[in-house]
Structure formats: C-alpha cells, structure tokens
Amino acid sequence: MSKPIAAAPGAWLHPGFLDPAGQAVTLAALRAGIAQSPLFAPTMPRTGKPFSVRMTNFGPLGWVSDRNGYRYQPMHPVTGDPWPPIPAEIAQVWRELLPDAPPPEACLVNYYEQTAKMGLHQDRDERAFDVPVLSISLGDEARFRIGGATRDAPTRAFPLRSGDVFTFGGESRLAFHGIDRILPGTSSLLPEGGRFNLTLRRVTPA
Numbered sequence: 001m002s003k004p005i006a007a008a009p010g011a012w013l014h015p016g017f018l019d020p021a022g023q024a025v026t027l028a029a030l031r032a033g034i035a036q037s038p039l040f041a042p043t044m045p046r047t048g049k050p051f052s053v054r055m056t057n058f059g060p061l062g063w064v065s066d067r068n069g070y071r072y073q074p075m076h077p078v079t080g081d082p083w084p085p086i087p088a089e090i091a092q093v094w095r096e097l098l099p100d101a102p103p104p105e106a107c108l109v110n111y112y113e114q115t116a117k118m119g120l121h122q123d124r125d126e127r128a129f130d131v132p133v134l135s136i137s138l139g140d141e142a143r144f145r146i147g148g149a150t151r152d153a154p155t156r157a158f159p160l161r162s163g164d165v166f167t168f169g170g171e172s173r174l175a176f177h178g179i180d181r182i183l184p185g186t187s188s189l190l191p192e193g194g195r196f197n198l199t200l201r202r203v204t205p206a
C-alpha cells in the first residue's frame with residue numbers, strides 16, 4: 001500500500017490499497033454477493049435509455065435508477081429481495097480509511113464491460129453529504145475524470161487501477177465526476193475482463 005495522493009480538495013487516492021491477495025479476497029466476496037443479488041440493467045429517468053454499466057447493491061439501502069428516477073431502496077428491483085449485507089472484507093476498507101465515519105449503508109456495485117463508461121455526475125441522492133464516499137476499483141484500469149461543483153468547471157483525469165481505493169469527501173463530495181473509458185486487457189484479475197467499481201456510502205444522517 002502506497003501513500004495517499006490528494007486528487008482534489010478532500011479527495012484522496014490510495015493507489016494499490018488492496019494488494020493482489022486483498023483484491024482476490026474482495027473479488028470472492030463480491031462474486032458471492034452477486035450470486036445472491038444479480039447484476040441488473042438500470043435505465044435513465046424519463047428516457048428509459050439503458051446505462052452502459054450493470055449494477056447491484058449490498059447493504060440496507062441500494063441505489064437504483066429507472067423511469068421514475070434515482071433513489072435508494074431496500075430491495076432489488078428485479079428479484080424483490082432485500083440486498084445482501086455488505087461483505088465484511090469490503091466494510092473493513094471503510095473502517096480502515098474512514099475510522100470516524102458512521103458505518104456505510106449502501107455498497108453500489110457497477111460492472112463495466114470493455115466499452116462501458118459513465119457520464120459526468122454528482123453523487124447527491126444521499127442525505128449525508130458530510131460523510132465521504134469510498135470507491136474500490138477491481139479489474140481493468142479506468143480513466144476517471146473529476147471537476148468541480150458545477151458541470152462546466154474545469155476537469156482533470158487520472159487512472160483508477162485494480163486495488164486502488166478513492167475517498168471522496170469535503171469540498172469534493174459534490175464534485176462532478178465520471179469514467180471516460182475502460183482500458184481493456186490492463187488487469188488479469190477478472191477472467192471475463194472489464195471492471196468492477198464498488199462505492200460505499202452513508203445515505204442517512206447518523
């Protein structure tokens with residue numbers, strides 16, 4: 001594990017926070033969770049256009065998007081089951097890096113196939129903006145872009161690689177950010193290729 005890098009005010013990148021063994025353990029927990037709570041294809045509010053990523057969630061609340069909008073809800077939109085608990089190995093990363101924060105309530109799982117991307121957005125469906133968001137990257141490298149509090153603020157991009165952990169708080173908590181693209185074949189962690197990103201969030205005020 002190397003030293004954290006200040007990516008933006010309040011945003012810290014921890015390159016290689018998970019070593020290859022830690023990535024394998026995290027991936028095994030992730031796969032077990034997905035077996036309970038399968039990836040689904042979210043759609044955009046109003047237009048119903050599908051996202052290029054597939055999603056699922058762990059924890060008491062999960063983020064979903066469909067024609068009715070973005071929201072947190074306690075059950076899987078397809079199976080109707082409650083989301084499985086956040087795996088201990090994943091919650092442990094939050095405890096290590098955010099020891100003073102209340103426990104996470106949502107772990108959103110995004111799976112990117114080689115051509116998937118995510119447009120610039122803010123994470124603002126929570127009611128706890130004082131708590132950082134923590135993201136874990138597994139699999140192929142992604143080009144992550146971060147800007148400011150408005151969509152037209154200047155942006156810069158940097159890589160998120162397998163095992164990198166990113167904490168996104170303070171002044172950056174509401175910064176626009178997205179994924180420009182995935183760099184296929186840059187990691188051997190996932191036999192199927194592509195990338196998983198896990199974002200852990202506090203949703204309600206503690």
Ligand code: MD6
Binds near residue numbers: 133135144168
């Ligand atoms: C991704 N990440 O890395 C997309 N959001 O695939 C996010 O949208 C994100 O990495 C909030 C905080 C950290 C993130």
Ligand code: FE
Binds near residue numbers: 121122123177
């Ligand atoms: Fe986000």
